[in-house]
Amino acid sequence: MEIRNCPQCGKVFAYIRRNLCPDCMQKEEELFQVIRDYICNHPGSTVLSVAENTGIKEEIILRFLREGRLESSSVLLADSQLTCEMCGRSISSGKLCEKCANKLRKGFTGETKEDKKEESQDHKPKVYTLDRIKDNR
Numbered sequence: 811m812e813i814r815n816c817p818q819c820g821k822v823f824a825y826i827r828r829n830l831c832p833d834c835m836q837k838e839e840e841l842f843q844v845i846r847d848y849i850c851n852h853p854g855s856t857v858l859s860v861a862e863n864t865g866i867k868e869e870i871i872l873r874f875l876r877e878g879r880l881e882s883s884s885v886l887l888a889d890s891q892l893t894c895e896m897c898g899r900s901i902s903s904g905k906l907c908e909k910c911a912n913k914l915r916k917g918f919t920g921e922t923k924e925d926k927k928e929e930s931q932d933h934k935p936k937v938y939t940l941d942r943i944k945d946n947r
């Protein structure tokens with residue numbers, strides 16, 4: 811058994827499957843029921859309209875979607891709902907668009923650097939890496 815602090819209320823609890831204490835899980839379950847009921851009655855709603863009409867934060871609804879608890883087909887994910895945290899482009903999942911995720915992985919901070927990098931790669935053919943592989947074998 812693992813003891814954790816609840817990320818919502820800070821209370822210590824025994825981690826089982828979800829990173830929430832039983833109290834917050836219960837609250838979240840209630841929210842989930844409300845959202846599910848609303849979507850049942852208003853199929854094709856956007857996340858925003860669900861949030862507005864249920865009073866539940868968009869991020870909570872989005873989290874249910876990400877966790878797969880709500881069928882994304884029953885809620886229209888408006889383009890503006892899931893956006894890249896870096897460039898604001900609409901994305902279908904996660905926090906960053908593919909471009910920014912790649913950029914982050916490579917450690918780039920600016921976009922102009924990317925072009926320069928590509929140029930310099932042309933001047934350095936990677937032939938020697940092939941030789942190295944041969945030597946190792």
Ligand SMILES: [Zn+2]
Pocket residue numbers: 816817818819820821830831832833834835
């Ligand atoms: Zn809690």
Ligand SMILES: [Zn+2]
Pocket residue numbers: 894895896897898899906907908909910911
């Ligand atoms: Zn982006």
